[in-house]
Amino acid sequence: MKNVIRSTVAVLITALVSTPALAQQFEPRVIHNGNADIVFEGATNADLNVDQYRAFDQFSASHPDVVRQLRERPTLVKSQKFLANHDQLVQFMHEHPDWQTDFVANPGNYIPPSRRAEKGSAKRTASNTDKGAALRQ
Numbered sequence: 001m002k003n004v005i006r007s008t009v010a011v012l013i014t015a016l017v018s019t020p021a022l023a024q025q026f027e028p029r030v031i032h033n034g035n036a037d038i039v040f041e042g043a044t045n046a047d048l049n050v051d052q053y054r055a056f057d058q059f060s061a062s063h064p065d066v067v068r069q070l071r072e073r074p075t076l077v078k079s080q081k082f083l084a085n086h087d088q089l090v091q092f093m094h095e096h097p098d099w100q101t102d103f104v105a106n107p108g109n110y111i112p113p114s115r116r117a118e119k120g121s122a123k124r125t126a127s128n129t130d131k132g133a134a135l136r137q
Contacts, residue, residue: 052096056103056110059092067111074107 029040060067066086069076076082077100083090093100103110 049098049102052099052102053110055092055096056099059088060111063088070103070107071111071113074104074111077103 031038031040063086066089069082077089077093
């Protein structure tokens with residue numbers, strides 16, 4: 001009988017402790033700043049073209065060489081010379097007319113950055129940090 005009571009109490013305590021944590025995940029956070037209220041909410045995917053992302057995923061699985069080149073230089077999608085050599089990409093863009101504009105604006109939504117780009121970004125960050133440290137001395 002004592003074990004049943006202990007188990008029940010343990011379950012109730014766990015439920016009471018976890019309920020506020022679960023509520024925090026779904027309630028927007030509001031900061032009052034003077035006359036303004038700043039609301040922080042989780043992002044939705046309502047404005048994302050999920051079908052377009054899926055279509056590009058299928059395209060990229062079939063054309064890894066094109067994706068590799070776009071990863072290195074996303075602006076290639078606007079190059080007539082590049083497109084002349086990649087009929088499959090031209091066909092994809094014909095089937096998805098808004099894709100090119102969105103890809104140029106947000107290439108990371110479609111393709112993760114290259115390792116070289118990540119290393120370059122890390123070097124720039126380290127360099128800027130070093131410069132900031134030098135200025136503070």
